[in-house]
Amino acid sequence: MKHLRIDLREIPDSGLRLTGTIPQDIFDVGDEHLRPASALTYDCELSITGETLLVIGDFEASFELECARCGTPFVYRLRLHGHTIEEELENTAILDLTNTLREDILLALPAYPHCDEGPDARPCPAAERFDTSDHFIPISAEGRETQKSNGNVWDALNDLKKDSE
Ligand SMILES: [Zn+2]
Incomplete structure (x- = not known):
């Protein structure tokens, strides 16, 4: 040694x-x-x-x-x-x-x-999971994309409603 x-x-x-x-x-x-x-x-x-x-x-x-x-x-x-x-x-x-x-x-x-x-x-594979669980966003990027577009749909519907009210 x-x-x-x-x-x-x-x-x-x-x-x-x-x-x-x-x-x-x-x-x-x-x-x-x-x-x-x-x-x-x-x-x-x-x-x-x-x-x-x-x-x-x-x-x-x-x-x-x-x-x-x-x-x-x-x-x-x-x-x-x-x-x-x-x-x-x-x-x-x-x-x-x-x-x-x-x-x-x-x-x-x-x-x-x-x-x-x-x-x-390197990015920790678990880090994203921990972050997102706090915000109740789906884990996968695909899931988040879906949620996002859903949100946009609801926003759009709300806007429509507001317009008609
Ligand atoms: Zn790690």
């Missing part, structure tokens, strides 16, 4: 830019509901201020989640932009950020994912 290990001695005063990927194995934490769909990519700047290592960067990983609305599995691409990690420095030369990063990523995953959310969104 590859980790995101930082050798603190390699960070110059001006800071260090680090890019790369960590295999998705780091998410194998014994949770069968957690299905990573890609490696974790990172692009970050490291700097040391006093006794603190500061990491700011972009982190991205994909997971297969199940839509809380329609139950369809879909791939959710999680992006943490400008994400900050601060680590207190102890007397070590090597710092392993893997655990911290894994936790930050998992915490950022939506608890109730919807397949029409996220950067690779």
